[in-house]
Amino acid sequence: MDYLSIKHVHMGCAAASGALFLLRGAWMLRASPALQQRWVKILPHLIDTALLASAIALAVWSGQSPGSQPWLAAKLCALLAYIVLGTIALKRGKTPAVRGAAFALAVLVFAYIVAVAVSKQAWPL
Incomplete structure (x- = not known):
C-alpha cells in the first residue's frame, strides 16, 4: 500500500472515529440504552486500532517521529488527553x-x- 492510500485510510478512520464518538456522546447525554449495544462497544475499538496502525504506518513510511x-x-499528547477525556465521558x-x-x-x-x-x-x- 502506498503512502496516499494509507493516508486516506487514516483520514477515513479518523472521520469514522469522530462521528461514532459524537453519536456515543449523544446517547450518553440522553442516557440511551443504545449505548449498551454490543456493536457500540466493539466497533470503536476496531476503528481506533486501524486508526493507530495507519498513523504508525504513515510515520514510518515518511520517516517522521514525535x-x-x-x-x-502535539498530536500524540492530545491523543492521550482525548482518550482520558473520552473514557471519563463514556x-x-x-455524574452526568x-x-x-x-x-x-x-x-x-x-x-x-x-x-x-x-x-x-x-x-x-
Missing part, C-alpha cells in the same frame, strides 16, 4: 455533569487533533 516533529508530538464519569463536561472537552481536543493534522503546526491558529 521527537523530530513538534506537530506530531464510562468513568461519576462530569460526563458532559468531559465529552465537551474531548470534542474540543479531537478538533485540535484534526487542526494539527491538517496544518502540521502544533499551534494551528
Whole structure:
C-alpha cells in the first residue's frame, strides 16, 4: 500500500472515529440504552486500532517521529488527553455533569487533533 492510500485510510478512520464518538456522546447525554449495544462497544475499538496502525504506518513510511516533529508530538499528547477525556465521558464519569463536561472537552481536543493534522503546526491558529 502506498503512502496516499494509507493516508486516506487514516483520514477515513479518523472521520469514522469522530462521528461514532459524537453519536456515543449523544446517547450518553440522553442516557440511551443504545449505548449498551454490543456493536457500540466493539466497533470503536476496531476503528481506533486501524486508526493507530495507519498513523504508525504513515510515520514510518515518511520517516517522521514525535521527537523530530513538534506537530506530531502535539498530536500524540492530545491523543492521550482525548482518550482520558473520552473514557471519563463514556464510562468513568461519576455524574452526568462530569460526563458532559468531559465529552465537551474531548470534542474540543479531537478538533485540535484534526487542526494539527491538517496544518502540521502544533499551534494551528
